Amino acid sequence: MQDMFSHIPWALVLILLPLLTGMTSFLWPRSAATLGVATAAILVIAVAGLGWQLHYLYDGTYHHAVGGWGAPLGIALHADGLSLLMLTATALVGMGVSVYSLTYFDREKALRFWPIWLFLLAALNALFLSADIFNLYVTLELLGLAAVSLTALAGGKAALDGAMRYLLATLLGSLCYLLGVALLYHSYGSVDIATLAQRVEATPAVWSAMGLIGIGMLLKAALFPLHFWLPRAHASAPAPVSAVLSALVIKAAFYILLRLWLSLFGPLSESGAELLGLLGAVAILWGSIQALRQVRLKLLIAYSTVAQIGYLFLAFPLAAFAALSTWNAVAYLALSHALAKAAMFLAAGNLLRFGGHDRIRDLGGVVQRLPLTAWAFALAGVSIMGLPPSGGFIGKWLLLETALDQARWDLVLVMMLGGLLAAAYVFKVLGYIFTEADISHETGEVTKTMEWAALSLAIAAMVLGFIAVPLLEWLGLEQVVGISEISQ
Amino acid sequence: MNWDNWVPLLVVLSSLLPGLIIFSLAEQRVRTRTTLNLFGVITKLGLVALMVWGVYNEHHYETRLELLPNLELVLRAGPLSLLFVILSAGLWLLTTIYAIGYLEGSPHRSRFFGFFSLCVTATVGVALAGNLITFLLFYELLTLSTYPLVVHRGTLAARRAGQTYLIYTVFGGACLLLGTVWLYSITGTLEFTPRGFISGLGDEHRSALIMIFILLITGLGVKAALFPLHGWLPQAMVAPAPVSALLHAVAVVKAGAFGIIRVVYEVFGIGTAAALGVTTPLAGLAAFTIIYGSIRALFQDDLKRRLAFSTISQVAYIILGIAIVGPIATIGGVVHLFHQGLMKITLFFCAGNLAETLEIHKISEMNGVGKRMPWTMAAFTIGAFGMIGAPPIAGFITKWYLGMGAVNTGQNWIILVLIGSSLLNAMYFLPILHRAWFLEPPKSWPVDRQFGRKETAWALLLPPLVTAAIAVGVGLLASVPFSPLEWAKLISQREFYQP
Numbered sequence: 002m003q004d005m006f007s008h009i010p011w012a013l014v015l016i017l018l019p020l021l022t023g024m025t026s027f028l029w030p031r032s033a034a035t036l037g038v039a040t041a042a043i044l045v046i047a048v049a050g051l052g053w054q055l056h057y058l059y060d061g062t063y064h065h066a067v068g069g070w071g072a073p074l075g076i077a078l079h080a081d082g083l084s085l086l087m088l089t090a091t092a093l094v095g096m097g098v099s100v101y102s103l104t105y106f107d108r109e110k111a112l113r114f115w116p117i118w119l120f121l122l123a124a125l126n127a128l129f130l131s132a133d134i135f136n137l138y139v140t141l142e143l144l145g146l147a148a149v150s151l152t153a154l155a156g157g158k159a160a161l162d163g164a165m166r167y168l169l170a171t172l173l174g175s176l177c178y179l180l181g182v183a184l185l186y187h188s189y190g191s192v193d194i195a196t197l198a199q200r201v202e203a204t205p206a207v208w209s210a211m212g213l214i215g216i217g218m219l220l221k222a223a224l225f226p227l228h229f230w231l232p233r234a235h236a237s238a239p240a241p242v243s244a245v246l247s248a249l250v251i252k253a254a255f256y257i258l259l260r261l262w263l264s265l266f267g268p269l270s271e272s273g274a275e276l277l278g279l280l281g282a283v284a285i286l287w288g289s290i291q292a293l294r295q296v297r298l299k300l301l302i303a304y305s306t307v308a309q310i311g312y313l314f315l316a317f318p319l320a321a322f323a324a325l326s327t328w329n330a331v332a333y334l335a336l337s338h339a340l341a342k343a344a345m346f347l348a349a350g351n352l353l354r355f356g357g358h359d360r361i362r363d364l365g366g367v368v369q370r371l372p373l374t375a376w377a378f379a380l381a382g383v384s385i386m387g388l389p390p391s392g393g394f395i396g397k398w399l400l401l402e403t404a405l406d407q408a409r410w411d412l413v414l415v416m417m418l419g420g421l422l423a424a425a426y427v428f429k430v431l432g433y434i435f436t437e438a439d440i441s442h443e444t445g446e447v448t449k450t451m452e453w454a455a456l457s458l459a460i461a462a463m464v465l466g467f468i469a470v471p472l473l474e475w476l477g478l479e480q481v482v483g484i485s486e487i488s489q
Numbered sequence: 490m491n492w493d494n495w496v497p498l499l500v501v502l503s504s505l506l507p508g509l510i511i512f513s514l515a516e517q518r519v520r521t522r523t524t525l526n527l528f529g530v531i532t533k534l535g536l537v538a539l540m541v542w543g544v545y546n547e548h549h550y551e552t553r554l555e556l557l558p559n560l561e562l563v564l565r566a567g568p569l570s571l572l573f574v575i576l577s578a579g580l581w582l583l584t585t586i587y588a589i590g591y592l593e594g595s596p597h598r599s600r601f602f603g604f605f606s607l608c609v610t611a612t613v614g615v616a617l618a619g620n621l622i623t624f625l626l627f628y629e630l631l632t633l634s635t636y637p638l639v640v641h642r643g644t645l646a647a648r649r650a651g652q653t654y655l656i657y658t659v660f661g662g663a664c665l666l667l668g669t670v671w672l673y674s675i676t677g678t679l680e681f682t683p684r685g686f687i688s689g690l691g692d693e694h695r696s697a698l699i700m701i702f703i704l705l706i707t708g709l710g711v712k713a714a715l716f717p718l719h720g721w722l723p724q725a726m727v728a729p730a731p732v733s734a735l736l737h738a739v740a741v742v743k744a745g746a747f748g749i750i751r752v753v754y755e756v757f758g759i760g761t762a763a764a765l766g767v768t769t770p771l772a773g774l775a776a777f778t779i780i781y782g783s784i785r786a787l788f789q790d791d792l793k794r795r796l797a798f799s800t801i802s803q804v805a806y807i808i809l810g811i812a813i814v815g816p817i818a819t820i821g822g823v824v825h826l827f828h829q830g831l832m833k834i835t836l837f838f839c840a841g842n843l844a845e846t847l848e849i850h851k852i853s854e855m856n857g858v859g860k861r862m863p864w865t866m867a868a869f870t871i872g873a874f875g876m877i878g879a880p881p882i883a884g885f886i887t888k889w890y891l892g893m894g895a896v897n898t899g900q901n902w903i904i905l906v907l908i909g910s911s912l913l914n915a916m917y918f919l920p921i922l923h924r925a926w927f928l929e930p931p932k933s934w935p936v937d938r939q940f941g942r943k944e945t946a947w948a949l950l951l952p953p954l955v956t957a958a959i960a961v962g963v964g965l966l967a968s969v970p971f972s973p974l975e976w977a978k979l980i981s982q983r984e985f986y987q988p
Contacts, residue, residue, distance in 0.1 A: 421659060467556070
């Protein structure tokens with residue numbers, strides 16, 4: 002049994018399974034929902050399997066040439082701690098969102114949702130497992146298109162408007178990225194990351210490539226000031242889609258940036274790190290203040306994403322001196338944000354469905370009818386604020402510690418302010434749980450499945466606060482960091 | 490597997506698990522809820538009694554769980570932690586009984602008792618925390634779990650108070666977090682150690698250490714309601730009486746004061762703190778808070794608000810005792826942690842009884858209330874005299890030790906503060922007693938709920954009588970083994986000063 006478990010090529014399962022079930026669910030829509038949830042469940046197992054293999058069979062990095070064709074001709078897969086981190090986030094959030102979607106969509110919408118959703122999962126997993134920058138482009142484009150289609154799923158003017166902005170932003174981002182890839186390929190004759198890592202030098206072509214790829218990815222990751230498309234797109238999408246967009250899709254762009262930074266660009270540029278850190282800092286403050294000013298719940302959560310993504314970028318200037326602890330912090334922040342933010346959007350979806358609106362001021366009566374949803378929002382909020390006990394707290398602690406070690410008071414200050422502002426906007430919503438308000442009549446039905454899906458994700462974000470040591474060991478980021486330090 | 494390694498964790502879980510179950514209970518399942526509550530309290534008290542005996546005999550109870558690389562979640566039972574655990578667990582029992590009576594028939598009781606249990610969990614965690622990060626964890630949990638209780642009634646005033654409470658406590662939490670991480674990045678450890686763990690650091694860290702001290706004390710001072718961070722406490726009085734009684738007289742403010750004790754004695758060490766020159770300003774601030782709180786209390790007509798300002802003033806005694814560098818004053822400060830809890834909870838219970846039975850909220854409405862509710866007012870009288878510092882009630886012991894300690898260390902100005910505050914205490918408590926006992930009652934009370942031949946429901950009357958009796962008892966029997974005073978001496982010997 003264990004033997005079988007260890008020999009299944011889990012990396013391939015992660016890509017091919019959702020692709021296959023996506024197509025099946027398109028052809029047999031009646032079994033789509035069951036198939037989707039089953040796929041999500043198997044993906045969780047597959048990630049566990051891959052993690053196990055990385056640990057015990059491959060010594061931290063897994064390389065697989067599909068069909069026996071390696072670089073430069075074939076498609077190669079690559080997995081290490083960083084991939085594992087993102088795959089884990091995808092699997093967990095994917096599970097929660099799939100369960101939630103079981104009862105969220107009506108028949109007609111479900112018909113369209115499930116195939117695209119499974120394609121999106123396949124694209125995400127493939128992206129996190131790509132070993133070369135061209136495959137990254139292909140998966141990124143697939144991901145973008147799937148995400149835009151899902152955003153438009155809600156129908157109506159707001160959704161289409163949001164989706165349109167999103168489409169333009171994502172296409173522009175991919176285009177920049179592709180130009181960067183072309184420059185690198187032209188200069189070094191390879192798209193394989195490992196090969197490029199050995200060859201890159203600080204030439205104008207590489208600088209331009211770095212600029213283009215950087216801008217493309219920052220746009221997709223919605224880092225300030227390129228976040229303009231995010232709030233509307235994320236707020237107008239259906240709840241499970243908002244959850245996926247905020248939790249996973251923007252992090253895919255962050256992943257690409259980080260991956261290329263670690264192996265290609267980081268060693269070449271120190272001022273780039275400072276710039277990213279600065280943008281991250283502004284994003285935290287700007288996003289938080291905007292979140293605080295919102296009157297609609299989903300917009301508030303979307304702006305909170307703009308702020309939270311900033312924390313991930315604060316790490317760049319810190320990583321030069323303490324790579325492992327910084328990237329551990331980032332891993333924790335990214336994972337707990339994924340879980341908590343997904344939980345928040347799902348909870349907001351419940352409130353919106355139940356009350357028919359998401360005006361924060363009038364939420365009182367709605368929240369009190371859905372105690373489980375209120376809990377989901379509250380627990381997710383704790384993690385977003387970075388209060389203990391939660392994954393968010395662990396991440397914030399690690400990042401603060403690194404910043405203080407290096408006496409980076411500017412970053413410390415931003416983190417503290419960001420935490421206070423986050424508390425302000427989370428409690429702005431939570432305060433209404435306790436108002437004595439007239440109980441509103443329900444306009445749409447919220448099932449227990451939907452409530453529990455949101456709550457489970459929020460609880461998972463809490464649980465992260467207690468398993469830091471084994472989890473960080475399981476991710477084994479020192480391998481990833483080790484590679485980048487050798488190339489320095 | 491060693492059983493002793495799990496006792497502290499079980500003490501924490503004994504209120505956490507019932508609390509989590511209570512949340513899921515339907516509103517009308519009163520009996521299940523009460524059983525769960527009492528089961529939790531009694532289990533906790535049993536475990537605590539076990540630990541008291543063990544610790545007295547130099548036994549170690551310690552739970553360690555990995556939290557972060559190189560940082561553990563540590564729960565450890567030492568003499569100091571046990572003092573606070575006994576206080577909160579014991580008063581939790583009484584307050585639970587009181588709350589069951591007080592909230593009978595009101596909405597959202599499952600939510601209330603759920604958060605109530607979480608609060609006690611957090612308080613006990615704060616008490617047992619064996620290092621600063623564990624302390625921080627439970628300290629923040631205390632913020633999160635008290636907020637729902639402050640806003641429990643859901644009125645506009647309650648929500649405003651909740652907002653103020655959050656602004657203060659979240660700010661405090663941020664200061665504490667920053668100070669803690671900073672300290673960790675300098676020392677590489679956060680373990681509470683008798684006589685402190687930073688004495689070995691060189692002079693180059695001096696200014697950083699002073700900043701850290703300020704950050705930590707600011708973070709803790711918010712909950713301890715130290716001037717100028719006290720603003721939330723009077724406002725939080727909109728909460729239901731059991732919340733004011735247990736949390737705002739005991740758990741929350743004491744968590745702050747307790748944290749200051751930990752920081753001064755077991756993080757910095759009193760010698761190092763004194764050498765850094767931070768104890769004298771702290772003593773000055775505490776002395777100012779004592780006088781300031783008392784003066785503000787004089788001008789309050791709302792009974793609970795007067796008590797709240799009195800709390801601000803009284804909690805500062807604890808901090809004053811700590812900041813006077815010397816063993817005798819320290820004993821006074823530590824023992825006041827216990828004494829003040831007993832006396833203040835009595836007063837708040839009584840205020841709740843007046844409100845619940847006769848709808849009396851203001852002091853000006855209390856004329857002759859002693860005739861209608863003699864038992865309640867008797868308990869109130871004991872509490873008030875204790876606060877003033879009249880022997881043989883517990884408060885006298887505290888003031889005696891504080892005064893002695895001040896004289897011993899040659900800081901005579903503190904005697905003036907003590908005399909001044911006792912006078913002020915008398916000025917704001919005696920008129921209440923005079924009104925209640927010697928003025929003619931009005932023809933009719935605002936509302937007069939009847940409870941047969943008793944003056945009020947037994948669940949409301951019993952707790953203040955018990956706490957008042959204990960307050961007299963610990964004063965009379967101060968030198969009997971296991972009395973709070975003797976225990977405080979034990980703490981001072983084992984943890985604070987070189988023997």
